[in-house]
Amino acid sequence: MRAVGPALAIARATGQRLTPARPWGFVKKLLRVRLAAVGLGIVLLFAAMAALGDLVAPYDPLKTNLREVLRPPTLAHPLGTDVVGRDTLSRIILGSRIALEVGLISVGVALVLGVPLGLVAGYYRGLVDDILMRAIDAMYSFPTLILALGILAALGPGIQNVMIALGVVFTPSFARIVRSLTLSIRETDYAMAARALGVPTRRILYRHILPNALAPIIVQGSLAMAFAILAEAGLSFLGVGVEPPTPSWGAMLNQAYGYLARSPYASLFPGMAITLLVLGLNFLGDALRDVLDPRLGRALGLR
Numbered sequence: 648m649r650a651v652g653p654a655l656a657i658a659r660a661t662g663q664r665l666t667p668a669r670p671w672g673f674v675k676k677l678l679r680v681r682l683a684a685v686g687l688g689i690v691l692l693f694a695a696m697a698a699l700g701d702l703v704a705p706y707d708p709l710k711t712n713l714r715e716v717l718r719p720p721t722l723a724h725p726l727g728t729d730v731v732g733r734d735t736l737s738r739i740i741l742g743s744r745i746a747l748e749v750g751l752i753s754v755g756v757a758l759v760l761g762v763p764l765g766l767v768a769g770y771y772r773g774l775v776d777d778i779l780m781r782a783i784d785a786m787y788s789f790p791t792l793i794l795a796l797g798i799l800a801a802l803g804p805g806i807q808n809v810m811i812a813l814g815v816v817f818t819p820s821f822a823r824i825v826r827s828l829t830l831s832i833r834e835t836d837y838a839m840a841a842r843a844l845g846v847p848t849r850r851i852l853y854r855h856i857l858p859n860a861l862a863p864i865i866v867q868g869s870l871a872m873a874f875a876i877l878a879e880a881g882l883s884f885l886g887v888g889v890e891p892p893t894p895s896w897g898a899m900l901n902q903a904y905g906y907l908a909r910s911p912y913a914s915l916f917p918g919m920a921i922t923l924l925v926l927g928l929n930f931l932g933d934a935l936r937d938v939l940d941p942r943l944g945r946a947l948g949l950r
Contacts, residue, residue, distance in 0.1 A: 676938055683934030689927025693920075697744035706734035708741045708894045717910035727912040730902050735913065739920050742894040746924060749810055749879040749889075750872040756814025757821050757871060762864065764818070765825025766852045770833055780826070783819040791816055791874070792881055799887050806889050809882060813875045824867055828860040862939035869932035873925045880921050896921050 677683045696703070706724075712732035720727045726735040768779040786794065798812035832838055833856065841851050882888030883897030884904075891898055896917040903913035 673938075677934060680934040680937055682930040683938070686927045686930025686932075686934060689923055690931060693743045693924050693927070694747060696740045697747050700741045700744050704734075704737040704740045706737045708733060708737040709892050717906060717913060719910065719912055726916045727910065729899065729913050730906060735899075735916055738894040738899060739896070739916060742896045742899065742917070742920065743924070745806065745889055745893065745895050746876045746879065746921075749806065749813065750875045750928075752810040753813035753817065753875040753879075754868050754872050756811060757817035758864070758868065760814065761818040761821025762825050762857070765822040765827075766829055766856065768822070769826040769829025770848070770852060770856070772830070776826070779822070783822055786816075786819045791878060795878060795882060796885075796887060799882065804887050804890055806893070809879055809888050812882075813878055816878070817871050817875065820871060821864065821867060824863050825860055828863060829856055832856045832859050866932055866936045866939065869928055869935055873928035873932070876928070877921065877925055 678687070710733065712728070715724070715728045715732040717730060718724055718728040718732075724734050724736065726739065729735055729738065764779055764783075768776040789797070795809075795812045795816050798815055799808055802808040802811065829852075838851060838855055841855055846855075879888055879895070880897030880900070883895040884901045886898075886901060888897060889895035899917040900914055903910070903917070907914055
């Protein structure tokens, strides 16, 4: 007889984690993947720029100089100047802070909203699941930027509203993934044993099911952050995102768009910054997926 089976299963589930118990060991394993090392290096570079921006920026990113308008790269201005003479390098350095801040907080909002929705829908199923999933399907029917524009039309422009709008836009992705995993995990031996022993639903959800869904959530978070940075740049390019004169890579592209023939550098370098950071996050997300579970690549999908 295996009378202790359910109890052992619950004990194992209580302390089970999909990420390794020793973080340094996990980091070493991750860095063996070449893309992870490249992606992490790029992300850390931009993170350092964001953290030390005020110290390393050679000029005040908000100070204009009409005698230095649209200068090409020089020793004084390594990446040139913009349409009102501001130093492009300084604005890119400070813009990295905006990009990472928007990416992190919008993904955080999506996690706070999407994970509980997915847990509830997947665990209770039935009418609750139908209502929540139909609402999420309705959100999926709108393109990402169109939905974000609609939310910003109601809230108004500004960095805080951009974070909220993008967080709401990415909520369905997390809700769907967590719901799918919850539907599977709730039928495992340890989850059924916990229900049979009268463990409260809240404890089952957050102590037994959620820890076993962490790997897909981590991967989805890294990829969603890249999409959020792209979306913020797009919204700022359209003039409904971060308000000037705050340095934003999308706004820098918008301001330089009409001067491509005269000064391509004013558009080139902000575009390169967006591309590099998004590539770094995608490389890191792909590597996390491969290390945590190679099968996740077939289960995940961002719009």
